[in-house]
Amino acid sequence: MRLRSLLAVAAVAVASGGIVAGLHVPAAQAATVCSVDFTVNQWATGFTADVKLTNTGPAVTAWTLSWTFGGNQAISNGWNAQISQAGNKVTASNLSWNGSLNTGAAASFGFQATYSGTNAKPTDFALNGVSCAGDAPPSSPAPSSPAPSSPAPSSPAPSPSASSGPAPACGTGIRCDGFEGQAAGVPAGDWAVTYPDCQGTGAATVDKAVAHSGSTSLRVNGAVGYCNHVFVRNTAILGDATYVRYWVRHTTALPTSHITMVALKDANDGDRDLRFGGQNGALQWNRASDDATLPEQSPAGVALSRPLPVDSWNCVEFKVNGADGTMETWLNGVSVPGLLQDGVATHDIDGQWLNRTYRPRLTDLKLGWESYGEGSDTLWYDDVAAGSSRIGC
Numbered sequence: 001m002r003l004r005s006l007l008a009v010a011a012v013a014v015a016s017g018g019i020v021a022g023l024h025v026p027a028a029q030a031a032t033v034c035s036v037d038f039t040v041n042q043w044a045t046g047f048t049a050d051v052k053l054t055n056t057g058p059a060v061t062a063w064t065l066s067w068t069f070g071g072n073q074a075i076s077n078g079w080n081a082q083i084s085q086a087g088n089k090v091t092a093s094n095l096s097w098n099g100s101l102n103t104g105a106a107a108s109f110g111f112q113a114t115y116s117g118t119n120a121k122p123t124d125f126a127l128n129g130v131s132c133a134g135d136a137p138p139s140s141p142a143p144s145s146p147a148p149s150s151p152a153p154s155s156p157a158p159s160p161s162a163s164s165g166p167a168p169a170c171g172t173g174i175r176c177d178g179f180e181g182q183a184a185g186v187p188a189g190d191w192a193v194t195y196p197d198c199q200g201t202g203a204a205t206v207d208k209a210v211a212h213s214g215s216t217s218l219r220v221n222g223a224v225g226y227c228n229h230v231f232v233r234n235t236a237i238l239g240d241a242t243y244v245r246y247w248v249r250h251t252t253a254l255p256t257s258h259i260t261m262v263a264l265k266d267a268n269d270g271d272r273d274l275r276f277g278g279q280n281g282a283l284q285w286n287r288a289s290d291d292a293t294l295p296e297q298s299p300a301g302v303a304l305s306r307p308l309p310v311d312s313w314n315c316v317e318f319k320v321n322g323a324d325g326t327m328e329t330w331l332n333g334v335s336v337p338g339l340l341q342d343g344v345a346t347h348d349i350d351g352q353w354l355n356r357t358y359r360p361r362l363t364d365l366k367l368g369w370e371s372y373g374e375g376s377d378t379l380w381y382d383d384v385a386a387g388s389s390r391i392g393c
Contacts, residue, residue, distance in 0.1 A: 035053075064127070073114070077392075081095065176384060192232065202229055245393070247383045249312065264364060294341055316330070337349070
C-alpha cells in the first residue's frame with residue numbers, strides 16, 4: 001500500500017488587529033508518531049499559539065515536541081508545557097501532570113511570542129526526536145523525560161485531587177486569587193456575596209473540600225428561577241484588565257433557557273452587566289442592556305459555540321477589549337468560533353452584537369449563577385486571574 005504525505009492548512013480568517021490561522025500537520029510517510037494542530041492568533045508585532053499534540057504512535061509516559069521557526073519569532077511565556085528556545089529552535093516538554101499519552105491521546109499547550117516581518121508557520125514537528133512527518137528517527141535517540149510522579153486523575157468525582165494541574169503563579173501585571181486565604185463559609189475580603197434584585201435559595205460559600213489547585217474553591221448552589229440568582233462580587237481583581245482566566249467545575253449540563261455564570265458591570269453601558277453563560281445548551285455572551293447575544297441563537301450560531309463539560313475542571317479564558325469592543329473566548333485552551341467578536345459583522349455570530357457601537361468599561365467581576373426560566377446547577381470556581389495579556393491555563 002502506498003502512503004502519501006498529507007498537509008492540511010486551515011482557512012485563514014481576518015480578526016480585528018490580527019489573523020487567526022489554523023495549521024494541521026499530520027504524520028505521514030513511514031510509521032508515524034504524532035500529529036500537530038498549530039492555531040495562531042496574530043497581530044502586528046506578536047501572536048499567541050494554541051498547540052494540540054496527538055500521539056499517533058505507541059504510548060509514551062513523557063513527551064517533548066520540537067520545531068523550528070522560519071523567522072525571528074521569540075517566545076515570551078507559555079502555559080501547560082515547559083518551553084525553551086535556542087535561536088529559532090523550540091522544544092516544549094510535558095509538565096508533571098500531562099506526560100502520559102496513550103495512542104490517540106492528545107495534550108494541549110500554548111505560548112505568546114513576538115515577531116517582525118513575516119510569521120511563517122513551522123512544519124518540522126518532531127515528538128521525542130522522531131519527525132511527525134514520518135521521517136526516520138535520528139541515529140541517537142533523544143533522551144526520554146522521567147515519568148510523571150502523579151498523573152492527573154480522570155475520576156469525575158469532585159475532590160481537591162481532581163485538578164487538571166497547578167495554576168500558573170501570578171506574574172507581572174497579573175492579579176489572581178485561588179481563595180486559599182479564605183476560611184470555609186461566607187466569602188470575605190475582596191469577595192462579597194450579592195443577590196441582584198431579590199434573594200431566594202441560591203447560595204455561595206467558600207469550600208475546603210473541592211478545589212482545582214490547593215484546597216479551596218468558591219462553591220455556588222444555583223437554583224431554578226429568576227429570584228434565586230446569587231453571585232460573589234470582586235471589584236479589585238479586574239482593574240483595567242483585558243483578559244480574564246478562571247477554572248470552573250459544574251454538575252449539570254447547560255439548559256435550553258438562558259443562564260448566566262459570570263457577570264461584569266459595564267460603566268459605559270449604564271452600569272448594566274455584560275453576562276457570560278449559556279443558552280440552548282451552549283456557552284454564550286449576553287448584553288443586558290439590549291439582550292444581544294454572541295453567538296446569535298440560530299441553529300448555525302449555536303453550533304459554533306461549545307457546551308461546558310460537566311464533572312470536570314474546565315479552563316475558561318476571555319478577552320474583552322474596551323478600546324475597540326472586540327472579544328474572544330477560549331475553552332480549555334481552544335478559541336471558540338461562535339464566541340469571537342472581531343469587529344466585522346459575521347452572520348450567525350456577531351451581526352446582532354454589532355448593531356451598535358460597543359466600547360465596554362468593566363468595573364467588577366461576579367461569579368455565580370442566574371437562571372431565567374429553567375435549570376439549576378452546582379458550580380465550583382477556582383484560580384481566578386486577570387491581566388493585560390492572555391494568562392493561559
